[in-house]
Amino acid sequence: MSMATAKAQITERENYLNKEYGIGSWLLTTDHKRIALLYLISITFFFFIGGFFALLIRLELLTPAGDLVQADTYNKLFTMHGMVMVFFFLIPSIPAVLGNFLVPLMIGAKDLAFPRINLLSWYLYIIGGIMMTHCMLTGGVDTGWTFYVPYSIGTNTKFVEAGLAIFVAGFSSILTGLNFVVTIHRMRAPGMTWSRLPLFIWAHYATSIIQLLGTPVIAITILLVAAERVLHLGIFDPKLGGDPVLFQHLFWFYSHPAVYIMILPSMGVVSEVIACYARKRPFGYAFIALSSIAIAVFGFLVWAHHLFVAGISIYAALVFSMLSYAVAVPSAVKVFNWTATLYKGSIHYDAPMLYMFGFIGLFTMGGLTGLFLAALGIDVHVTDTYFVIAHFHYIMVGGAVMGYLGGMHFWWPKISGKLYPEGWAKLAALVVFIGFNLTFFPQFVLGYLGMPRRYWDYSHMPEFQVLNVLSTAGATILGVGYLLPMMYFLWSMRYGKPAAENPWNAAGLEWKTASPPPTFNFDTEPVVTWEAYNYEELDAPQIQEVPVGR
Amino acid sequence: MAGNVDALFIFLLIVSGMMSLLIFVCIIIFATKYRYRRGVPAEQIEGSTALEVTWTAIPFGVFMVIFVWGAVVYFQERTPPRDSTEVYLVAKQWMWKMEHAEGQRELNELHVPVGRDVKMIMTSQDVIHSFFVPAFRIKQDVLPGRYTTAWFRATKPGTYHLFCAEYCGTRHSGMIGSIIVMEPGQYEAWVNGGPSGPLSVTGEKIFSELGCGTCHRADGTGRGPNLRDVFGKPVLLEDGRTVVADENYLRESIVDPGAKIVNGYKPIMPTFQGLVSEEQLNALIAYVKSLSGKSEAAPNKVTQNAPPRNDGQANGQQVQ
Numbered sequence: 013m014s015m016a017t018a019k020a021q022i023t024e025r026e027n028y029l030n031k032e033y034g035i036g037s038w039l040l041t042t043d044h045k046r047i048a049l050l051y052l053i054s055i056t057f058f059f060f061i062g063g064f065f066a067l068l069i070r071l072e073l074l075t076p077a078g079d080l081v082q083a084d085t086y087n088k089l090f091t092m093h094g095m096v097m098v099f100f101f102l103i104p105s106i107p108a109v110l111g112n113f114l115v116p117l118m119i120g121a122k123d124l125a126f127p128r129i130n131l132l133s134w135y136l137y138i139i140g141g142i143m144m145t146h147c148m149l150t151g152g153v154d155t156g157w158t159f160y161v162p163y164s165i166g167t168n169t170k171f172v173e174a175g176l177a178i179f180v181a182g183f184s185s186i187l188t189g190l191n192f193v194v195t196i197h198r199m200r201a202p203g204m205t206w207s208r209l210p211l212f213i214w215a216h217y218a219t220s221i222i223q224l225l226g227t228p229v230i231a232i233t234i235l236l237v238a239a240e241r242v243l244h245l246g247i248f249d250p251k252l253g254g255d256p257v258l259f260q261h262l263f264w265f266y267s268h269p270a271v272y273i274m275i276l277p278s279m280g281v282v283s284e285v286i287a288c289y290a291r292k293r294p295f296g297y298a299f300i301a302l303s304s305i306a307i308a309v310f311g312f313l314v315w316a317h318h319l320f321v322a323g324i325s326i327y328a329a330l331v332f333s334m335l336s337y338a339v340a341v342p343s344a345v346k347v348f349n350w351t352a353t354l355y356k357g358s359i360h361y362d363a364p365m366l367y368m369f370g371f372i373g374l375f376t377m378g379g380l381t382g383l384f385l386a387a388l389g390i391d392v393h394v395t396d397t398y399f400v401i402a403h404f405h406y407i408m409v410g411g412a413v414m415g416y417l418g419g420m421h422f423w424w425p426k427i428s429g430k431l432y433p434e435g436w437a438k439l440a441a442l443v444v445f446i447g448f449n450l451t452f453f454p455q456f457v458l459g460y461l462g463m464p465r466r467y468w469d470y471s472h473m474p475e476f477q478v479l480n481v482l483s484t485a486g487a488t489i490l491g492v493g494y495l496l497p498m499m500y501f502l503w504s505m506r507y508g509k510p511a512a513e514n515p516w517n518a519a520g521l522e523w524k525t526a527s528p529p530p531t532f533n534f535d536t537e538p539v540v541t542w543e544a545y546n547y548e549e550l551d552a553p554q555i556q557e558v559p560v561g562r
Numbered sequence: 563m564a565g566n567v568d569a570l571f572i573f574l575l576i577v578s579g580m581m582s583l584l585i586f587v588c589i590i591i592f593a594t595k596y597r598y599r600r601g602v603p604a605e606q607i608e609g610s611t612a613l614e615v616t617w618t619a620i621p622f623g624v625f626m627v628i629f630v631w632g633a634v635v636y637f638q639e640r641t642p643p644r645d646s647t648e649v650y651l652v653a654k655q656w657m658w659k660m661e662h663a664e665g666q667r668e669l670n671e672l673h674v675p676v677g678r679d680v681k682m683i684m685t686s687q688d689v690i691h692s693f694f695v696p697a698f699r700i701k702q703d704v705l706p707g708r709y710t711t712a713w714f715r716a717t718k719p720g721t722y723h724l725f726c727a728e729y730c731g732t733r734h735s736g737m738i739g740s741i742i743v744m745e746p747g748q749y750e751a752w753v754n755g756g757p758s759g760p761l762s763v764t765g766e767k768i769f770s771e772l773g774c775g776t777c778h779r780a781d782g783t784g785r786g787p788n789l790r791d792v793f794g795k796p797v798l799l800e801d802g803r804t805v806v807a808d809e810n811y812l813r814e815s816i817v818d819p820g821a822k823i824v825n826g827y828k829p830i831m832p833t834f835q836g837l838v839s840e841e842q843l844n845a846l847i848a849y850v851k852s853l854s855g856k857s858e859a860a861p862n863k864v865t866q867n868a869p870p871r872n873d874g875q876a877n878g879q880q881v882q
Contacts, residue, residue: 083732156729162706163689163731250707256690257705290596296609321692322703323710326640330633337625341618348617349609351585354592356605361597369589376585380578387574387628389635393567393699396692396727460571462696464727467735473723548606 027429027528042127043531048113049427050134051104054141056498058100061148063491065093070451070487073480078469086468087154088169094157096148099178100141102408103185103270106277107192107223108137110419111216113427115192117522117529118210120201120538125194133187140181147173156466158267161248161259165241172241175234182227185273189223192216201521203540210520210544211300215280218304222269222276222311230266233259257323264315272311274408275375276304278415279346282368285422286350288518289365290357293545296349303342310339320391329388336386343379347372358551362516363437367418370445374410378403381456399459402452410448417444417497425511429528430504436496444493450486454479519545566635567699573631577624639700642713646681647674650761650844653704654687655730656737661844664753665760670739672724674716675749681713683809683847687840692728695741701727709809716743765849768842777831786831787824793854798825812847 028045031037038046068089072080081089112130116123124130147153153174155164164171196209196217237259239245246252248259287294294300316324316332350372359365381403384390394400417440424432458479463470470476514523525534542549596604649672652659660668674680684693686706693712694701702712716722726737744752769775777786793812796804800823805811814821816838819831838846 078735083735087729087732087734154731160690160729163729166689167731250705256707291598291604293606293608295607296614299609299614320636321701322690323705323708326637329636333632333636334626334629337622337629340625341622344621345614345618347585349614351588351592352607352609352613354589354596356607357592357596358598358602358604359593359596369593372589373586376582380582383578383625383628384571384574387570387632387635389567389570389632389639390574391632392636392639392701393696395701396694397696462694462723462725464694464725464735466729469735472738547604551603 025526026530027526028531029429029528031531040131042123042131044112044116044124044127044130045427045529045531047130047134048109051108051112051137054134054138055101055104055109058096058141059494061145062093062096062101063494065089065096067487067491069093070484072468073470074484076469076471076474076477076480078471083468084154087156087466088152090466091154091156092148092152095153095174095178096144098157098270099181100137100144102274102412104137104181104188105274105412105416106281106419107188107216107219107273108134108184110281110416110423111192111219111277112188114423114522115195115213115216116199117426117525117533118213118520119196119199119204120521120534120540121195121199122532122534124191125199126191129187130191133184133191136184136187137181140177140179140184143173143177143180147177158263159237160263161237161240161254161256162250164237165249172238175238179231179234182231185223186227189220189227192220193224196220201538201540204521205540207298208540208542208544209301210280211283211294211297211304212277212280214301215276215283215304218308219273219276221308222273226266226269226273226312229262230270233262233266236262257319260319260322261316264318265312268315268318269308269311271404271407272307274412275415276307278371278412278419279304281415281419281422282346282350282371284518284520285364285368285418286353287545287547288422288516289360289362289368290354291360291547291551292353292357293543293547294349295352295355296345297544300346300349303345306342307339310335310342314339317386317391318395320388321395333386333388333391337383340379340382340386343375347376347379363432363434363441364418364422366438366441367414367421370441371411371414371418373445374406374414374448378406378410381406394459396465397459398455398463398465401465402455402459405452405455410452414444414448417441420497420501422516423522424501424504425515426522426527426529428501428505428508429511430508431511431515432497432504432508433500436500440493440496440500443489443496447486447489447491447493451483451490452486454482454486458483517550519547519550564697564699566638570628570631570635574628577628581621639712642681642711643679646679646713648681648683648848649674650841650848651682651684651693651704652687652840652844653684653691653693653726653737655689656726656733658693658724658726658737658739659841661761661841662753663761663848665764666753670724671742672739673742673744673749673752675746676716676719676743677746679713679715681711683709683711683844685709685813685840685843689730690728691726691730691737694725694727695722696725697722698741703728709813711809716741719743719745761845761848762852763849765845765847765852768838768845769849772834772838774846785827787827789850789853791854793851795854799823800825800827809847812850813843816843816846 028043041047072086147170151170153171154169155167155171159171196213236247240247240249244252246254248254248256250256283294283300314332314336316328317336320329385394385403421432421437458476463476511527513527521538524538648663650661658670660672682693684704685708686704688706691704692701693704698714700712700714702710704710720743722741724739724741726734730737777784778789780788780790782788792807795807797807798804805822817833817835819833820829823829
């Protein structure tokens with residue numbers, strides 16, 4: 013296909029973006045690709061709200077005295093930063109945007125199994141989001157995103173509203189998971205066997221199982237706390253005969269696996285992107301796929317490692333410490349396999365690949381510091397300090413967000429039909445990486461020195477200031493790094509070069525249809541006769557002119 | 563204890579440093595050596611089960627070493643030596659109230675002698691707090707409605723930070739204090755300089771004011787079990803279970819007497835929930851403890867606490 017005809021096709025073809033216009037065609041759509049874009053807009057909104065709170069937190073901590081905001085305001089800021097980022101950005105991020113867009117395309121389906129339920133899940137997310145926003149605008153909540161009892165039962169801030177917002181958004185997550193599981197089981201194109209599934213799909217399958225099985229538990233927990241607040245049932249409050257540690261068990265039974273809801277899809281992105289830019293089938297395909305399932309299973313068995321100092325028995329602590337090391341193994345296996353995939357590859361340094369290098373670096377650091385926290389004797393010292401903050405930001409922001417951004421770059425031509433500006437994208441990857449490390453690395457040191465988390469004022473501990481200043485400086489750089497992609501993505505929608513069907517010469521069914529794809533994804537139902545990641549075949553015929561990179 | 567934690571921490575730094583070095587060096591070498599060159603295609607490699615097994619097994623082995631080491635340190639952190647000095651702590655929003663066995667009370671400060679094991683017996687009046695002394699590498703959540711314990715042995719005189727590490731509301735970051743470690747001589751002078759008597763004496767006073775002695779008679783003929791030599795011993799319950807009479811059991815028996823009835827007694831004791839403050843509870847428990855000689859602990863013998871053998875009427879009772 014010559015360049016000219018390809019271009020002509022792109023401009024003239026009917027696709028999911030130009031098929032219909034008008035607000036109604038978006039708000040009532042059942043097209044998974046349009047719903048993915050609805051999600052993209054909404055989670056980006058919440059990402060910047062959550063980021064704004066983070067920036068205020070960092071500014072407050074620039075000086076030891078509590079001088080920028082009041083103590084209560086600060087407590088609300090970190091609470092809402094956590095709630096917004098966890099429940100309204102990280103959990104939906106990759107599954108609801110990239111997953112929604114790509115799962116049907118990658119398996120050769122016309123849409124998800126339940127297109128209307130897919131739209132419903134977005135509306136539930138939006139209802140939850142509106143409740144959360146209303147709660148923030150009318151006073152907010154100050155329990156910490158973990159809303160431990162009995163504090164959350166006694167607080168006079170708006171816990172019930174925030175809790176219900178999370179409750180409703182949780183159902184959006186459950187429905188998305190349900191949709192993916194059924195779609196992956198029932199809607200694969202002829203020839204798309206389980207062993208030919210892209211690793212992105214395996215990762216989403218594992219994620220969906222966690223969403224389905226874990227999310228109802230947090231929903232129940234929220235209802236119990238609300239019932240205790242409103243009806244004074246004695247469930248968690250010792251004054252009413254309840255047990256506050258029971259709450260922590262229930263909370264973390266969901267909220268620990270939730271970390272895997274955030275990171276597994278990101279790992280799926282890494283497997284796709286590394287394969288493409290190393291021009292290779294991923295090393296140990298089956299092991300990467302199975303490690304996703306292993307993470308989902310083991311992930312449900314480690315929750316009480318958040319409770320080592322909470323008052324559980326030392327023998328329970330032993331069991332959970334050991335299981336936590338067990339869940340670290342499949343994550344390590346993935347990192348080793350990605351590294352081995354580079355061996356004897358033909359590696360290109362396009363922007364998505366830079367994000368993947370960033371992911372591996374930051375995720376490795378986050379994973380290894382998890383070994384510290386799983387070690388009982390060390391956890392006692394560093395838990396509830398900035399060490400933990402740094403650790404989970406390395407996983408959930410360093411890892412998950414890096415993967416999300418890398419994936420957004422990689423599939424942007426497919427989503428928008430336009431190419432992003434490569435130079436700016438590389439710059440943004442670098443800025444994010446540097447800003448991130450400057451923000452969070454000092455927090456490991458702070459934590460070991462003993463700075464507790466959720467401290468508004470540290471004027472009695474001025475020795476902590478230097479590291480806090482470094483962290484705040486990093487946060488401003490990181491903020492710029494996150495703004496850049498949003499700006500050039502928007503810019504490229506209007507001014508970007510049109511993208512061909514397969515600008516990276518990547519494997520995968522999603523690249524075998526137009527950019528952007530037509531409403532029903534493929535003009536004819538694809539039949540898969542090749543193994544996944546057939547980069548050898550892709551590169552073989554046009555070995556002199558590999559159109560990867562620019 | 564801080565030394566043990568730091569030793570493991572340094573070991574972990576070395577292990578994780580080596581692991582990340584291995585990964586990062588491999589990535590850098592591969593990424594430069596195998597960068598795209600025109601006409602040199604990638605070599606397709608399916609994988610290697612041998613390699614997969616290796617890099618599953620070796621990390622798992624290393625992890626298990628860390629796990630065992632971490633568990634050993636944790637057992638030390640969680641097991642107070644038998645003859646520790648005891649300090650009762652009541653946390654509330656947003657302060658720490660301490661009471662020494664000798665009767666000295668302190669607010670947001672804790673004076674301890676250098677070189678002695680100190681056991682903290684802690685509870686909260688409101689929400690969950692956490693007792694955190696970074697210099698001693700210890701942290702323990704402080705819960706309402708029950709006791710948790712922590713212990714430390716300070717090795718150098720000085721003043722150390724005490725933080726609340728579990729978020730507890732507006733002034734969470736103001737819920738800080740100091741551990742003041744003194745030379746033993748100085749400490750003796752300090753601890754004996756106060757006005758009040760030992761905590762157990764206060765407890766004895768409360769015990770008689772509340773009329774506990776009417777049933778819990780020292781000669782064993784009361785309607786409740788004799789409390790002499792009960793603390794730290796196993797107690798046979800009505801339902802056949804045996805529990806050790808530790809601080810939490812004594813506490814529960816005061817505020818929720820029906821929960822665990824001693825074998826041979828009836829559940830007739832009223833609850834003292836809300837009638838005694840946390841501080842009074844601590845004093846009562848210190849008193850019950852003082853009734854047990856610490857030296858003659860015989861943990862394997864079930865205390866009998868047999869009810870008086872005579873009339874079958876009002877003689878079934880329950881502990882405390």
